[in-house]
Amino acid sequence: MPKGEPFKIKMVEPIRLISREEREAALKAAHYNPFFLRSSDVYIDLLTDSGTGAMSQFQWSAMMLGDEAYAGASSYYKLKETVTDITGYEYVIPTHQGRGAEKSAFSQLITRKGMYVVSNMFFDTTRGHAQLAGARPVDLLMDYPTDEFHPFKGNMDTVKLEQFINEHGAENIACIIMTVTNNSAGGQPVSMANIRETYRIAKKYGLLVLFDVARYAENCHFIRMREEGYADKLPIDIAREMFSYGDGLMMSAKKDALVNIGGLLAFRDEELYNKVGGAVVPFEGFLTYGGLAGRDLEAMAVGLREALDPDYLAYRVGQVQYLGELLRSAGVPIQWPVGGHAVFIDAAKFLPHIPWDQFPGHALTAALYLEGGVRAVEVGSLMMGRDPETGENVRSPFEFTRLAIPRRVYTNQHMEDVAEAVINAYKRREEIRGVRFTKEPKVLRHFTAHFDLV
Ligand code: F0G
Numbered sequence: 001m002p003k004g005e006p007f008k009i010k011m012v013e014p015i016r017l018i019s020r021e022e023r024e025a026a027l028k029a030a031h032y033n034p035f036f037l038r039s040s041d042v043y044i045d046l047l048t049d050s051g052t053g054a055m056s057q058f059q060w061s062a063m064m065l066g067d068e069a070y071a072g073a074s075s076y077y078k079l080k081e082t083v084t085d086i087t088g089y090e091y092v093i094p095t096h097q098g099r100g101a102e103k104s105a106f107s108q109l110i111t112r113k114g115m116y117v118v119s120n121m122f123f124d125t126t127r128g129h130a131q132l133a134g135a136r137p138v139d140l141l142m143d144y145p146t147d148e149f150h151p152f153k154g155n156m157d158t159v160k161l162e163q164f165i166n167e168h169g170a171e172n173i174a175c176i177i178m179t180v181t182n183n184s185a186g187g188q189p190v191s192m193a194n195i196r197e198t199y200r201i202a203k204k205y206g207l208l209v210l211f212d213v214a215r216y217a218e219n220c221h222f223i224r225m226r227e228e229g230y231a232d233k234l235p236i237d238i239a240r241e242m243f244s245y246g247d248g249l250m251m252s253a254k255k256d257a258l259v260n261i262g263g264l265l266a267f268r269d270e271e272l273y274n275k276v277g278g279a280v281v282p283f284e285g286f287l288t289y290g291g292l293a294g295r296d297l298e299a300m301a302v303g304l305r306e307a308l309d310p311d312y313l314a315y316r317v318g319q320v321q322y323l324g325e326l327l328r329s330a331g332v333p334i335q336w337p338v339g340g341h342a343v344f345i346d347a348a349k350f351l352p353h354i355p356w357d358q359f360p361g362h363a364l365t366a367a368l369y370l371e372g373g374v375r376a377v378e379v380g381s382l383m384m385g386r387d388p389e390t391g392e393n394v395r396s397p398f399e400f401t402r403l404a405i406p407r408r409v410y411t412n413q414h415m416e417d418v419a420e421a422v423i424n425a426y427k428r429r430e431e432i433r434g435v436r437f438t439k440e441p442k443v444l445r446h447f448t449a450h451f452d453l454v
Contacts (some may be wrong), residue, residue, distance in 0.1 A: 017043040027369055049255060054409050082243070095264065110316070134445070140161050142157045147349075154181055161198065188339045212251075213250070216251075248266055257300045262388060320342065332345060356395055382449075
């Protein structure tokens with residue numbers, strides 16, 4: 001097998017590391033929140049893998065074919081046929097991005113205040129939209145230690161799921177959300193067996209299962225590599241089986257559809273499509289464009305197929321693993337094995353002197369920026385927010401600093417620079433301080449909060 005990336009580079013975007021003094025000033029001006037840094041002050045931007053990937057020549061050329069008709073554009077039908085081919089779902093609606101799909105679906109499926117929505121683990125916007133629609137989101141993730149190998153650490157605890165349904169009543173549960181890969185748990189995959197069992201339980205109690213499939217192609221790759229009986233199957237065939245264990249999907253196309261903007265809803269039956277579609281028109285746009293341009297739909301249709309290419313997936317997940325190995329061999333505590341889109345540093349272990357409510361995962365993002373101009377993000381108790389009833393900080397089971405790798409953007413040499421910054425920060429970890437709020441927004445606080453060092 002060749003070691004190189006399965007592409008060569010046709011267009012370049014210059015980047016540069018500004019001086020330590022400039023980084024200190026930039027971080028202070030950003031109130032110690034990486035979301036307020038200017039990208040020109042960042043050397044390697046691992047804030048997110050969302051919408052930050054590089055499109056292929058096939059996607060760029062498809063954009064020239066964009067049909068900008070308001071309704072029934074040919075670009076929509078190309079997208080629809082692709083989605084139906086991969087998922088088996090007949091009813092497809094584009095949205096402007098993942099959260100547009102979440103808002104439309106939850107506003108229609110959550111019919112009473114106080115209903116539950118159950119997931120292997122919610123992503124922050126999914127959790128936020130469930131709450132905004134009046135529901136109580138519940139995570140039923142299997143409990144695995146971060147440093148212990150398990151092939152599918154994103155799995156739903158199906159024993160707890162059935163207990164939860166029996167305890168609270170199926171009539172009080174709006175739907176089950178299966179997140180693949182499981183971003184908040186470290187980009188960890190979910191096994192086909194777990195997806196199948198979750199669906200079996202759901203159907204036993206008449207519950208709806210929707211996938212949150214931002215990174216489903218990466219999940220298919222992990223199933224192929226790690227689950228018995230899938231080694232000889234193509235990612236697309238694994239995807240088809242996976243989608244057969246669900247009623248529909250919400251997708252942020254900014255990840256595994258390899259586009260810079262876009263989202264999707266797709267459903268097996270017309271009733272659900274009609275119900276949710278009713279909310280798409282006022283919030284997103286007509287059912288065949290959902291807030292996107294025709295050219296965006298073209299790029300998405302091509303990207304959805306490219307992301308299922310086995311060589312692409314091996315390169316993609318391989319690069320994340322490469323960074324993970326560099327860190328692990330230097331003794332840095334990380335979620336092990338690494339997930340599909342990011343290396344998650346176990347900040348609770350990296351910074352044991354910082355209490356969880358001084359957000360060690362966030363404190364480490366500041367340190368990494370100062371060390372090497374690397375931008376990362378916290379995934380932990382800061383992102384969890386407060387309990388809407390008690391107003392108390394909710395403690396996350398993990399305190400992570402996420403290094404999310406954009407698709408087809410950086411080289412492995414860049415990964416070595418990132419590793420050096422993390423290892424240097426690890427060497428002087430006792431000096432890293434926790435953070436406290438100087439401004440704290442009510443919902444999705446991590447995006448816009450201001451901080452000071454404790
Ligand atoms: N679901 C998952 C699992 C996600 O990771 C995201 C976004 C969304 C839904 C929402 O999609 O951003 O298109 O509205 N995750 C990004 C991240 C932002 O950095 O992990 P969106």
